[in-house]
Amino acid sequence: MNFVNDETFPEPPVIIHVNRDRCDGCGLCVDVCPDFALKVIDSHTRPGKKIVRVESTKCHGCGVCQATCPKEAITLPGLGPDDLREYISQAING
Numbered sequence: 001m002n003f004v005n006d007e008t009f010p011e012p013p014v015i016i017h018v019n020r021d022r023c024d025g026c027g028l029c030v031d032v033c034p035d036f037a038l039k040v041i042d043s044h045t046r047p048g049k050k051i052v053r054v055e056s057t058k059c060h061g062c063g064v065c066q067a068t069c070p071k072e073a074i075t076l077p078g079l080g081p082d083d084l085r086e087y088i089s090q091a092i093n094g
């Protein structure tokens, strides 16, 4: 088994990215954010639908919302679901 170290792990992320095609505005992430950085709003691109918006000045990239989202709609740069799968794969398979 290999270890993921400082050289293979990205710098601490600053702010999340919300995938507008995946987010359905369920609000689960809003409830868990410790910094009250998330808010469900009306979608501008999909009339009648909701989406979550992040307030960039409040988000500190802790990742709690990403871990909570059932749609995998939230991504931390370099630490999104696909990135984490790759790190785990590297750690197991080398």
Ligand code: SF4
Residues within 6 Å of the ligand: 018, 022, 023, 024, 025, 026, 027, 028, 029, 030, 051, 052, 068, 069, 070, 071, 072, 073, 074
């Ligand atoms: S938990 Fe996911 S799907 Fe629900 S509002 Fe947050 S980002 Fe959107």
Ligand code: SF4
Residues within 6 Å of the ligand: 016, 032, 033, 034, 035, 036, 037, 038, 054, 058, 059, 060, 061, 062, 063, 064, 065, 066
């Ligand atoms: S990464 Fe942390 S601080 Fe930023 S929106 Fe998600 S839960 Fe809130």
